[in-house]
Amino acid sequence: MASGRTSSGDIVRFDNVGLRYGAGTETLSDISFTLTRGGFYFLAGPSGAGKTSLLKLLYLALRPTRGVVTMFGEDLVTLPRNRLPGFRRRIGVVFQDFRLIPHLSAFDNVALPLRIAGVAERDLAAPVGEMLEWVGLGERMHARPVTLSGGEQQRVAIARAVVARPELLVADEPTGNVDPEMAVRLLQLFEGLNRMGTSVVVATHDLHLMNRVPGAQMMRLAKGRLADPTGALRYPPASRYTAAP
Amino acid sequence: MTGHSNLIPPVAPLLGTRRLSGGMPWVIAIMTALAMLAMAAALVLTPAATALSGQIAGRATIQIVQPDALVRRADVAELRRLLAEEPYVVAVRSLPEEETARLAERWLGEGLSQSDLPLPALIDVDVVRSDDATMARLGAAVRSGVPEARVIPHAEWLGPVARMMSAIGWIAAAIAAMLISCAAVVAVLAVRAALSAQRPMIDILHLVGATDVQVARLFQRLVARDVMAGAILGAVAAVCLSLLVVWQTRGLVAGLAEGAGGLASVVWILLVPPLVIAVAMLASRIAVIRALGELP
Numbered sequence: 001m002a003s004g005r006t007s008s009g010d011i012v013r014f015d016n017v018g019l020r021y022g023a024g025t026e027t028l029s030d031i032s033f034t035l036t037r038g039g040f041y042f043l044a045g046p047s048g049a050g051k052t053s054l055l056k057l058l059y060l061a062l063r064p065t066r067g068v069v070t071m072f073g074e075d076l077v078t079l080p081r082n083r084l085p086g087f088r089r090r091i092g093v094v095f096q097d098f099r100l101i102p103h104l105s106a107f108d109n110v111a112l113p114l115r116i117a118g119v120a121e122r123d124l125a126a127p128v129g130e131m132l133e134w135v136g137l138g139e140r141m142h143a144r145p146v147t148l149s150g151g152e153q154q155r156v157a158i159a160r161a162v163v164a165r166p167e168l169l170v171a172d173e174p175t176g177n178v179d180p181e182m183a184v185r186l187l188q189l190f191e192g193l194n195r196m197g198t199s200v201v202v203a204t205h206d207l208h209l210m211n212r213v214p215g216a217q218m219m220r221l222a223k224g225r226l227a228d229p230t231g232a233l234r235y236p237p238a239s240r241y242t243a244a245p
Numbered sequence: 246m247t248g249h250s251n252l253i254p255p256v257a258p259l260l261g262t263r264r265l266s267g268g269m270p271w272v273i274a275i276m277t278a279l280a281m282l283a284m285a286a287a288l289v290l291t292p293a294a295t296a297l298s299g300q301i302a303g304r305a306t307i308q309i310v311q312p313d314a315l316v317r318r319a320d321v322a323e324l325r326r327l328l329a330e331e332p333y334v335v336a337v338r339s340l341p342e343e344e345t346a347r348l349a350e351r352w353l354g355e356g357l358s359q360s361d362l363p364l365p366a367l368i369d370v371d372v373v374r375s376d377d378a379t380m381a382r383l384g385a386a387v388r389s390g391v392p393e394a395r396v397i398p399h400a401e402w403l404g405p406v407a408r409m410m411s412a413i414g415w416i417a418a419a420i421a422a423m424l425i426s427c428a429a430v431v432a433v434l435a436v437r438a439a440l441s442a443q444r445p446m447i448d449i450l451h452l453v454g455a456t457d458v459q460v461a462r463l464f465q466r467l468v469a470r471d472v473m474a475g476a477i478l479g480a481v482a483a484v485c486l487s488l489l490v491v492w493q494t495r496g497l498v499a500g501l502a503e504g505a506g507g508l509a510s511v512v513w514i515l516l517v518p519p520l521v522i523a524v525a526m527l528a529s530r531i532a533v534i535r536a537l538g539e540l541p
Binding site: 059062063082085086088089093099160164 | 445446448449450451452453454455456457459538541
C-alpha cells in the first residue's frame with residue numbers, strides 16, 4: 001500500500017481525501033492510499049477514528065468533500081450521479097448488522113443484486129443456489145432472516161455481497177455480531193473470495209482475526225487520519241501465497 | 246449477467262405488503278367523488294347557461310296594462326300590425342288571455358275574472374339581434390303605437406340568472422381541477438412519508454446498484470395501488486350519489502340536462518378517476534426522483 005501513480009493493478013486510489021459532515025470539522029483528513037487488485041486489507045482503529053466513514057467512501061455511499069478518489073480507473077468525485085449504480089454493482093458490501101430485507105427469503109435477498117442488474121428470473125437459481133451452498137446455507141434458501149441465527153444472517157449477507165462477483169468487497173465489522181468460531185468461518189469465506197481475485201477490505205477491531213490472514217495489509221486510522229499509511233505493509237499481496245510469513 | 250434493467254421483477258414486494266399510508270385511499274376516494282360531482286355540475290350548468298342565454302337573446306315581452314278589455318285588445322291588434330311592418334322583427338306572438346289567466350292562477354288562485362283584476366296583455370317578440378340599438382328601435386316603435394305599453398327584454402331579468410349559472414359552472418370546474426390537484430398533493434405527501442420510513446431499504450437498494458428510476462418504480466407501485474383503490478371507491482360513491490340526486494330531483498335535472506352534452510359529458514365525468522390516478526402518479530414519481538436525487 002503506497003501513494004503514487006495509478007497502475008493497471010490498482011483498483012482504488014485516494015489522494016488527499018477529506019470528508020466533512022455538514023459544517024463540522026473534518027471526519028477524515030488527508031487520506032491517501034492505493035488498493036491493488038486482489039489485495040486483502042484490514043482497516044483498524046479505535047471507535048470514532050473514521051473507519052465507517054472511510055468505508056462509506058469506498059462503497060460509494062458518500063462522496064469526499066475534497067481530494068481525489070479514483071476507482072476502477074475513473075475519477076469518482078466528478079462522476080455524474082447517474083453513473084454511480086454501475087460502479088456500485090462492482091462493489092460488494094457486508095455490514096455488522098447484516099441489513100437483510102426482513103420480508104424476503106434468503107434466496108431473494110441473495111438474488112437482489114442480480115435482479116437489479118437485470119438477470120432473467122430463469123437464470124437466478126444457479127448462481128444464487130451456488131452462493132448459498134458456498135456459505136453453507138443451501139438447505140435454508142427459503143428461510144426468512146428472522147428465522148436465521150446471527151451467523152447465518154451474516155453468511156446470507158456475504159452471499160448477497162458477492163453473488164454478482166464484485167471486484168471489491170467492503171466489510172464493516174462483519175464479525176461483530178457473531179461468535180468467535182463463526183467469525184473465523186466468515187473470514188475463511190472472505191479469503192476464498194479473495195483467492196478468486198476480489199479485493200477485500202475488512203474493518204475490524206479484532207487483532208486476533210487480522211493475524212489469521214497471512215499477507216493481509218493493514219490500514220490504521222486514528223482521529224480521521226491514516227496513522228501509518230506505509231508502515232503497516234507486512235506482506236505485499238502478490239507474495240501472500242509464495243512467501244513464508 | 247445481462248445489462249441494465251429499469252424494473253426489478255416483482256417476485257416479492259420489496260417494500261413490504263403494507264399500504265403506503267392507511268388513510269390515503271380514503272382521502273383519494275373523497276376527493277375523486279367530490280371532483281366527479283363538481284365536474285358533473287360544471288358540465289350541466291355551463292351548457293344550460295349557454296342554452297338559456299341563447300333562448301333569451303333577441304327576445305322581449307311587451308306588456309300592455311289597460312283595465313278596459315276592449316281597449317287592451319285593440320292595443321294588441323294595433324301593436325301586432327305595427328310590428329309586422331318592422332324589418333328587424335322576426336316573430337310576434339300575443340299570449341291568449343286564457344293563458345295569461347292560467348299564469349296568474351299560480352299566484353292569485355283560481356276563479357279570477359277580468360272584471361275583478363284586469364290582467365295585462367302580453368306579446369312575445371323575437372328580433373334579429375339582441376343589441377341595445379335593436380331593442381331601442383323596438384321600444385320606439387311600440388311607444389309610437391301604444392304609449393303606455395312597456396317593452397321588457399328577456400335578457401334584462403333572465404340574463405343575471407344565466408350568468409350566475411355559468412359562473413357556478415365554471416367555479417365547479419375549477420373546484421374539480423383543484424380537487425384533482427389536491428389528490429396529487431396527498432399522493433406526494435404520502436410518498437414522502439414512505440420514503441422517509443423506507444430509507445434503510447432505499448440505502449440497501451442503492452448499495453446493490455439500483456438506479457433512482459428502479460427505486461422510484463417500487464414506490465410508484467405502492468402509490469398506484471392506493472390511488473387506484475381510492476379512485477375506484479370514490480367513483481362508485483359519486484355515481485351512487487349522482488343517481489340518488491337525479492332520482493330525487495328528476496324534473497329539474499332533466500330540464501338542465503337537456504342543454505348538457507349527453508354522452509360526451511358522461512365520458513368527461515368518468516375520465517376524472519383515471520385523471521386523478523395519472524396526476525397523482527406523475528406527481529409522486531417526480532417527488533420520488535427529486536428526493537432520491539438529493540441522496541449521496
